[in-house]
Amino acid sequence: MEDNYKYTIMNKEKLADSIYLMDIKAPRVSRNCYPGQFIILKMDEKGERIPLTICDYNREAGTVTIVFQAIGSSTKRMAEYEIGDAFQDFTGPLGHRSVLIDMPKEELSDKKVLFVAGGVGAAPVYPQVKWMKENGYHVDCMIGARSKNYIILEERIKKYAANVYVCTDDGSYGFNGNVCDCIKDLIHNQGKQYDIIVAIGPMIMMKFVCILTKELGIKTIVSMNPVMVDGTGMCGACRLTVGDEIKFACVDGPEFDGHLVNFDEAIKRSQMYKTEEGKAILRQNERDTHHHPGCECHER
Amino acid sequence: MDVLKRVPVREQDPKVRARNFDEVCLGYNLEEAIQEGARCLQCKKPKCVAGCPVSINIPEFIKELCKGDVEAAFNVISEYSALPAVCGRVCPQETQCEQRCIRGIKGDPVSIGKLERFVADWARENGMKPAKPKKTNGRKVAIIGAGPSGLTCAGDLAKMGYEVTIFEALHEPGGVLVYGIPEFRLPKETVVKAEIENVKALGVKIETNVIIGRSITIDELMEDEGFEAVYIASGAGLPKFMGIPGENANGVFSANEYLTRSNLMKAFDASYDTPIIAGKKVAVIGGGNVAMDAARTALRLGADVTIVYRRSEEELPARVEEVHHAKEEGVKFRLLTNPKEILVNDSGWVSGMRCIEMELGEPDSSGRRKPIEKAGSEFVIELDTVIMALGTSPNPLISSTTEGLVTNKYRCIVANEDDGSTSKEGVFAGGDAVTGAATVILAMGAGKAAAKGIDQYLQSK
Ligand SMILES: Cc1cc2nc3c(=O)[nH]c(=O)nc-3n(C[C@H](O)[C@H](O)[C@H](O)COP(=O)(O)OP(=O)(O)OC[C@H]3O[C@@H](n4cnc5c(N)ncnc54)[C@H](O)[C@@H]3O)c2cc1C
Ligand SMILES: Cc1cc2nc3c(=O)[nH]c(=O)nc-3n(C[C@H](O)[C@H](O)[C@H](O)COP(=O)(O)OP(=O)(O)OC[C@H]3O[C@@H](n4cnc5c(N)ncnc54)[C@H](O)[C@@H]3O)c2cc1C
Ligand code: SF4
Ligand code: SF4
Ligand code: FES
Numbered sequence: 001m002e003d004n005y006k007y008t009i010m011n012k013e014k015l016a017d018s019i020y021l022m023d024i025k026a027p028r029v030s031r032n033c034y035p036g037q038f039i040i041l042k043m044d045e046k047g048e049r050i051p052l053t054i055c056d057y058n059r060e061a062g063t064v065t066i067v068f069q070a071i072g073s074s075t076k077r078m079a080e081y082e083i084g085d086a087f088q089d090f091t092g093p094l095g096h097r098s099v100l101i102d103m104p105k106e107e108l109s110d111k112k113v114l115f116v117a118g119g120v121g122a123a124p125v126y127p128q129v130k131w132m133k134e135n136g137y138h139v140d141c142m143i144g145a146r147s148k149n150y151i152i153l154e155e156r157i158k159k160y161a162a163n164v165y166v167c168t169d170d171g172s173y174g175f176n177g178n179v180c181d182c183i184k185d186l187i188h189n190q191g192k193q194y195d196i197i198v199a200i201g202p203m204i205m206m207k208f209v210c211i212l213t214k215e216l217g218i219k220t221i222v223s224m225n226p227v228m229v230d231g232t233g234m235c236g237a238c239r240l241t242v243g244d245e246i247k248f249a250c251v252d253g254p255e256f257d258g259h260l261v262n263f264d265e266a267i268k269r270s271q272m273y274k275t276e277e278g279k280a281i282l283r284q285n286e287r288d289t290h291h292h293p294g295c296e297c298h299e300r
Numbered sequence: 301m302d303v304l305k306r307v308p309v310r311e312q313d314p315k316v317r318a319r320n321f322d323e324v325c326l327g328y329n330l331e332e333a334i335q336e337g338a339r340c341l342q343c344k345k346p347k348c349v350a351g352c353p354v355s356i357n358i359p360e361f362i363k364e365l366c367k368g369d370v371e372a373a374f375n376v377i378s379e380y381s382a383l384p385a386v387c388g389r390v391c392p393q394e395t396q397c398e399q400r401c402i403r404g405i406k407g408d409p410v411s412i413g414k415l416e417r418f419v420a421d422w423a424r425e426n427g428m429k430p431a432k433p434k435k436t437n438g439r440k441v442a443i444i445g446a447g448p449s450g451l452t453c454a455g456d457l458a459k460m461g462y463e464v465t466i467f468e469a470l471h472e473p474g475g476v477l478v479y480g481i482p483e484f485r486l487p488k489e490t491v492v493k494a495e496i497e498n499v500k501a502l503g504v505k506i507e508t509n510v511i512i513g514r515s516i517t518i519d520e521l522m523e524d525e526g527f528e529a530v531y532i533a534s535g536a537g538l539p540k541f542m543g544i545p546g547e548n549a550n551g552v553f554s555a556n557e558y559l560t561r562s563n564l565m566k567a568f569d570a571s572y573d574t575p576i577i578a579g580k581k582v583a584v585i586g587g588g589n590v591a592m593d594a595a596r597t598a599l600r601l602g603a604d605v606t607i608v609y610r611r612s613e614e615e616l617p618a619r620v621e622e623v624h625h626a627k628e629e630g631v632k633f634r635l636l637t638n639p640k641e642i643l644v645n646d647s648g649w650v651s652g653m654r655c656i657e658m659e660l661g662e663p664d665s666s667g668r669r670k671p672i673e674k675a676g677s678e679f680v681i682e683l684d685t686v687i688m689a690l691g692t693s694p695n696p697l698i699s700s701t702t703e704g705l706v707t708n709k710y711r712c713i714v715a716n717e718d719d720g721s722t723s724k725e726g727v728f729a730g731g732d733a734v735t736g737a738a739t740v741i742l743a744m745g746a747g748k749a750a751a752k753g754i755d756q757y758l759q760s761k
Contacts (some may be wrong), residue, residue, distance in 0.1 A: 091470075
């Protein structure tokens with residue numbers, strides 16, 4: 001049985017309260033992955049398929065770096081894994097790579113790009129910033145979080161971004177305010193100009209960034225993280241309305257033109273297994289599906 | 301005994317089975333199987349064989365079975381099929397082998413599927429394995445997708461001596477057999493896994509978690525990893541939606557999502573992590589096998605379930621046995637009904653569905669009478685969950701990442717029916733990826749044809 005667990009954890013770091021980084025041995029994924037793509041991880045026989053963005057990769061070592069926040073039952077269980085342990089399944093890369101990578105060099109060269117990372121969104125932003133620098137582009141990066149304790153990957157991002165702006169909702173570190181306030185400050189008070197903004201973070205943050213950048217007339221790319229099951233285009237759980245089309249985030253995305261995404265619908269859908277109503281339905285199911293011998297409903 | 305009637309097969313009581321995920325049909329025992337087998341007339345020119353897409357020598361295996369030599373019967377079947385315990389359960393026999401059976405003219409046709417299933421189950425329970433090929437010829441062939449088509453092609457090539465690796469995107473091999481068809485029709489651990497183990501026993505390697513087109517492309521497989529030929533058996537997994545208002549509400553699922561959560565991820569078992577929203581009042585839209593499977597799954601998860609289908613009972617594309625089982629278990633049918641809109645409450649969840657009654661008009665291009673809306677017949681059903689089972693189409697991932705591979709307007713890969721060859725040299729294709737959603741045995745038939753085609757191609761190279 002143990003041989004089935006072949007994706008070994010080579011490194012683990014705690015980046016912040018309940019946020020972890022892991023390097024996973026996965027040569028096939030590492031060989032062909034790019035910034036913007038994601039993987040799906042399954043811990044063991046009973047685990048669910050958890051989508052996580054590729055945060056970095058080392059093709060020589062055959063590893064892929066993931067960063068995750070332990071927020072629910074699965075991610076909390078994942079946080080208990082240590083160096084040397086292994087996951088049963090690790091699939092990828094999934095989705096398209098960052099649209100910036102596929103943009104013609106002449107076009108991208110004269111664009112001013114700002115990355116906006118919210119919370120764990122710094123994980124998907126980091127490899128993109130790194131790729132831009134390594135390919136000769138100078139970009140700015142904003143990292144926002146609730147408070148200082150949740151700012152992650154700042155040092156790593158600083159290595160590659162021309163300017164890094166930090167902001168916190170409670171003002172405990174950097175600019176006092178959310179990323180929207182901070183974007184406004186850069187543009188209105190500091191004379192900054194951008195042609196493209198890449199915003200990655202909680203859906204609600206991406207929604208408000210898009211409302212702002214639409215007003216400002218700045219093209220905005222977002223990375224969507226709806227509920228997923230297979231990640232290969234087979235189930236439709238990840239469907240989103242983009243413009244007037246239905247898109248599957250796992251195969252058509254995860255990046256989309258933020259000004260076309262129907263965020264209100266996406267936010268509602270992402271709550272499906274979390275809201276009170278969803279939980280109530282789940283509890284109901286659990287009651288109805290216990291039919292093991294000895295259970296009272298079995299007698300009926 | 302009335303020779304015109306088939307020996308009845310034992311089934312779980314509908315009331316009991318509507319609440320569990322155990323197999324519905326219990327199958328024959330040896331005595332019943334021999335009794336049923338004795339009804340076969342051992343025709344000189346057996347019509348049944350012509351109805352089987354992999355041409356199993358049906359009278360021959362039945363003859364061995366009736367002699368009491370189940371082992372010999374299994375060896376006969378194994379020459380033609382790598383997944384007999386699966387086919388005996390899920391083949392639409394009534395339109396294939398059994399439809400042609402001569403016994404069917406005056407009475408019930410011989411229960412060929414149930415006999416095949418018996419032989420395969422007996423072989424498994426008694427530890428029989430197909431014989432391992434003598435030696436490999438050292439030539440590598442890659443197969444994409446571990447569904448019935450890929451498994452069959454792999455098994456046949458391994459028997460010819462090729463070194464075969466199957467690349468599968470999901471964490472588990474089996475394709476629709478593991479993610480789509482439910483446990484109560486096709487047990488995963490005992491039946492599907494065991495037959496896949498048999499394919500592995502022939503020397504076939506299965507590498508899971510590899511998505512061709514993303515993890516690696518077909519060109520890279522051939523140029524960098526030394527595969528001399530590739531067989532694409534990636535199925536037709538992309539679900540369709542209706543495009544009606546409210547379809548993205550919380551509580552609307554594709555049948556693929558609902559079934560994948562329940563089958564592949566085992567959400568029906570509380571000890572597994574993956575959640576499922578079973579629903580209390582569920583409508584399943586569609587009338588095929590997929591719709592029946594989704595409906596019967598929802599029923600077992602405790603829901604009140606109605607199938608909504610726009611034509612009449614006669615046109616239901618599902619197997620007769622499945623419709624019959626669904627009804628026995630308590631699934632309701634609203635035929636000649638078409639959804640117009642899914643109603644959504646303030647918090648974004650399904651609250652109902654506005655439908656319209658239909659009537660059948662003139663036959664359309666498919667030869668079936670075309671359903672037309674009855675003016676003024678709209679009505680609303682209250683619901684909390686809607687499952688869309690409208691069919692699927694091939695996933696464009698492979699065709700869009702493989703240069704020179706021609707597809708048709710339905711996104712199906714264009715391949716030669718006789719040998720599976722495509723527009724790209726060394727690349728073959730078959731199964732649902734070529735035909736669109738079809739059946740297990742047709743996908744297997746295509747896998748067999750492609751194995752021959754690949755062998756011929758490599759021999760002449
Ligand atoms: C493309 C993609 C990339 C992602 N990248 C990252 C990343 O780099 N780091 C990170 O920490 N998280 C990332 N997420 C979110 C991560 O997958 C979820 O946090 C995780 O599935 C939550 O599981 P849970 O059981 O711990 O939480 P619970 O709240 O207990 O989850 C309950 C159910 O809701 C679903 N769910 C909950 N939150 C999310 C979410 N945000 N996105 C999708 N499904 C969710 C899951 O399917 C789960 O079954 C990504 C999601 C997607 C789709
Ligand atoms: C719910 C349901 C019920 C059904 N009931 C019946 C029935 O009763 N009888 C019957 O005869 N037929 C039935 N069918 C149809 C039957 O299952 C299919 O026709 C058959 O499985 C097709 O086989 P296949 O090998 O071509 O494809 P699939 O079984 O779809 O297998 C394709 C495999 O390829 C993998 N794959 C896809 N893309 C890639 C990629 N890029 N890289 C690597 N791997 C990839 C998939 O993950 C999958 O495992 C049913 C189908 C469904 C969905
Ligand atoms: S494989 Fe299917 S069609 Fe062929 S004999 Fe068996 S049940 Fe009949
Ligand atoms: S057609 Fe019917 S009776 Fe004749 S050989 Fe086939 S199964 Fe037997
Ligand atoms: S996750 Fe299933 S289609 Fe996208």
